[in-house]
Amino acid sequence: MxxxxxxxxxxxxxxxxxxxxxxxxxxxxxxxxxxxYAWVELNPPTPGEIPMVVESFNGLVASFKAGNxxxxxxxxxPRNTHVATEIVMWFYISEVIGxxxxxxxxx
Numbered sequence: 088m089x090x091x092x093x094x095x096x097x098x099x100x101x102x103x104x105x106x107x108x109x110x111x112x113x114x115x116x117x118x119x120x121x122x123x124y125a126w127v128e129l130n131p132p133t134p135g136e137i138p139m140v141v142e143s144f145n146g147l148v149a150s151f152k153a154g155n156x157x158x159x160x161x162x163x164x165p166r167n168t169h170v171a172t173e174i175v176m177w178f179y180i181s182e183v184i185g186x187x188x189x190x191x192x193x194x
Contacts, residue, residue, distance in 0.1 A: 132140060150156075159167065183189055
């Protein structure tokens, strides 16, 4: 009985090690790609990029005032709505994380 249990444990450990090795080999190139893009996309803007951001925002405001939002295609409207909703959800999720609670502030 003890021999059967020992073999079973040995098979489980060996299988777990093989599974961990396969998972590591599978995820290494994908994680490298993820970190490459995350490093570029998640960095805050540098001081040299701030004027470009301000100029882009001013252009956005000017195009909104000119009524260019009326020319948005049916394909782009849901996409833009999705992006705006995602940004708002980042704010709400950050608030929940900051409060460490789903319920509002204790006043």
